[in-house]
Amino acid sequence: MIGLGYLGAVHAASMAKLGHDVVGVDVDASKVEALAAGKSPFFEPGLEDLLTEVGETGRLSVTTDMADVAGARVHFVCVGTPQSADGYAADLTYVDAAVSELAKHLGPDDLVVGKSTVPVGTAARLADVVAGAQPGAILAWNPEFLREGFAVKDTLHPDRIVYGVPDGERGERAAALLDEVYATPLSEGIPRIVTDYPTAELVKVAANSFLATKISFINAMAELCEVAGGDVTQLADAIGHDARIGRRFLNAGLGFGGGCLPKDIRAFMARAGELGAGDAVEFLADVDDINNRRRARMVDLATEVLGGSVEGARIAVLGAAFKPDSDDIRDSPALDVAARLGQLGARVTVTDPEAIENARRRQPQLHYEQDVEDALRDADAVLVLTEWRQFRELDPVRAGELVARRTVLDGRNALDREAWTAAGWTYRALGRR
Numbered sequence: 001m002i003g004l005g006y007l008g009a010v011h012a013a014s015m016a017k018l019g020h021d022v023v024g025v026d027v028d029a030s031k032v033e034a035l036a037a038g039k040s041p042f043f044e045p046g047l048e049d050l051l052t053e054v055g056e057t058g059r060l061s062v063t064t065d066m067a068d069v070a071g072a073r074v075h076f077v078c079v080g081t082p083q084s085a086d087g088y089a090a091d092l093t094y095v096d097a098a099v100s101e102l103a104k105h106l107g108p109d110d111l112v113v114g115k116s117t118v119p120v121g122t123a124a125r126l127a128d129v130v131a132g133a134q135p136g137a138i139l140a141w142n143p144e145f146l147r148e149g150f151a152v153k154d155t156l157h158p159d160r161i162v163y164g165v166p167d168g169e170r171g172e173r174a175a176a177l178l179d180e181v182y183a184t185p186l187s188e189g190i191p192r193i194v195t196d197y198p199t200a201e202l203v204k205v206a207a208n209s210f211l212a213t214k215i216s217f218i219n220a221m222a223e224l225c226e227v228a229g230g231d232v233t234q235l236a237d238a239i240g241h242d243a244r245i246g247r248r249f250l251n252a253g254l255g256f257g258g259g260c261l262p263k264d265i266r267a268f269m270a271r272a273g274e275l276g277a278g279d280a281v282e283f284l285a286d287v288d289d290i291n292n293r294r295r296a297r298m299v300d301l302a303t304e305v306l307g308g309s310v311e312g313a314r315i316a317v318l319g320a321a322f323k324p325d326s327d328d329i330r331d332s333p334a335l336d337v338a339a340r341l342g343q344l345g346a347r348v349t350v351t352d353p354e355a356i357e358n359a360r361r362r363q364p365q366l367h368y369e370q371d372v373e374d375a376l377r378d379a380d381a382v383l384v385l386t387e388w389r390q391f392r393e394l395d396p397v398r399a400g401e402l403v404a405r406r407t408v409l410d411g412r413n414a415l416d417r418e419a420w421t422a423a424g425w426t427y428r429a430l431g432r433r
């Protein structure tokens with residue numbers, strides 16, 4: 001398993017649980033050190049228990065030395081593909097480096113399995129690198145669909161399994177070996193789609209683009225509700241009852257963030273443009289714009305409830321992670337809004353059950369409190385920006401005793417509006433009256 005981040009560490013532990021002998025490699029010595037001690041290098045529910053479980057079997061070892069992968073039959077590539085520093089395209093430096101380094105250690109029957117999310121065309125290019133180094137070795141692309149916060153469950157019980165393989169006998173061999181890796185119980189009853197490289201690569205970005213579009217669709221409806229006096233949560237419930245639409249991923253609010261949806265739709269636009277098909281996914285620019293407008297709207301709403309300026313106001317921001325049950329702050333809408341308010345002169349205190357350390361590293365100028373009550377103390381406004389259970393279940397009466405002014409902005413439509421209003425709070429939310 002090459003790359004032991006949010007994807008690779010979970011995949012490594014899960015494959016060991018299935019009974020495979022797994023060697024995990026990462027260039028980041030601190031991650032390797034944590035995993036060697038049976039600790040998760042980041043917060044992901046269930047991962048530490050899984051590491052303990054597989055630690056007792058001795059089937060998972062970790063290293064910073066790529067040479068230690070020699071002898072493995074199947075090599076999963078799970079390194080990062082972030083947005084480039086200078087544009088929308090994916091930065092493939094890590095994938096290219098990992099595959100070039102791996103190529104030196106490949107045996108003639110080995111299978112290289114790409115799991116990272118890559119622009120269409122990458123697999124074909126890397127297949128040449130693999131074949132150039134070891135003609136017997138085969139490359140497959142096996143995109144990953146796990147969600148952070150549910151990563152262990154999603155890995156061990158996926159919705160579907162997709163393999164992109166070369167044509168002919170080599171493709172059949174690759175698929176058969178992957179079937180062995182994902183043998184029962186993982187694959188029992190799970191739809192399995194075996195296809196070519198480009199389709200497998202496109203399935204991944206198409207899925208994330210669809211999810212991003214669904215979120216931006218409901219957030220566009222929230223904009224309409226705001227100007228027309230409607231309620232987007234009721235609208236979502238009503239359209240969601242139509243099974244063709246479905247209620248999931250129709251939660252309006254601050255929009256999507258994280259290390260995947262934002263960068264994946266941008267990389268898709270960049271790649272489509274390179275292929276001369278930019279028009280086909282031009283709508284994703286709107287999806288991105290709608291999403292970004294939600295953050296600006298939240299800053300405006302805070303300014304409005306604070307009487308036209310946030311300068312000098314004490315603002316409690318509940319949430320730093322891009323979603324609950326994660327410590328991931330990559331492109332986090334919550335942390336972005338907190339930082340913007342700080343720039344405007346507000347005295348911002350951020351609290352989050354798991355993400356404070358990461359947030360402090362990214363936005364050291366903000367003030368942080370681990371305890372939510374300490375964050376609420378003397379606040380002029382409370383902004384709920386990540387819907388952790390701890391925040392959804394806050395007692396509005398107790399919270400009201402701590403703050404200077406009972407004004408709450410529900411950036412995730414996650415609170416019980418009636419209970420907060422009954423406790424004397426001014427309640428404002430995105431897309432609701």
Ligand SMILES: NC(=O)C1=CN([C@@H]2O[C@H](COP(=O)(O)OP(=O)(O)OC[C@H]3O[C@@H](n4cnc5c(N)ncnc54)[C@H](O)[C@@H]3O)[C@@H](O)[C@H]2O)C=CC1
Pocket residue numbers: 002003004005006007008025026027028031078079080081082094095097098101115116117118144145146147148259260
């Ligand atoms: N995080 C998620 O929920 C999911 C991520 N993905 C995709 O998986 C890929 C990885 O994402 P994350 O795990 O979130 O990123 P991450 O940044 O958490 O982990 C990537 C890891 O790769 C390591 N690495 C970089 N270069 C290396 C090299 N040459 N050799 C060995 N290790 C190296 C890094 O040190 C880091 O630990 C991305 O393409 C992402 O789009 C796909 C599905 C879900």
Ligand SMILES: O=C(O)[C@H]1O[C@H](OP(=O)(O)OP(=O)(O)OC[C@H]2O[C@@H](n3ccc(=O)[nH]c3=O)[C@H](O)[C@@H]2O)[C@H](O)[C@@H](O)[C@@H]1O
Pocket residue numbers: 117144145146147148149208211215248249250251252253254255256257258259260261322323
């Ligand atoms: O490629 C990836 O890395 C992954 O990206 C997403 O997973 P993830 O980023 O972990 O989180 P999501 O649950 O998709 O949430 C993404 C963002 O959308 C927001 N969101 C989600 C749902 C919703 O209804 N509304 C909404 O604003 C969340 O708050 C969060 O900021 C996809 O859901 C996974 O299938 C995919 O594997």
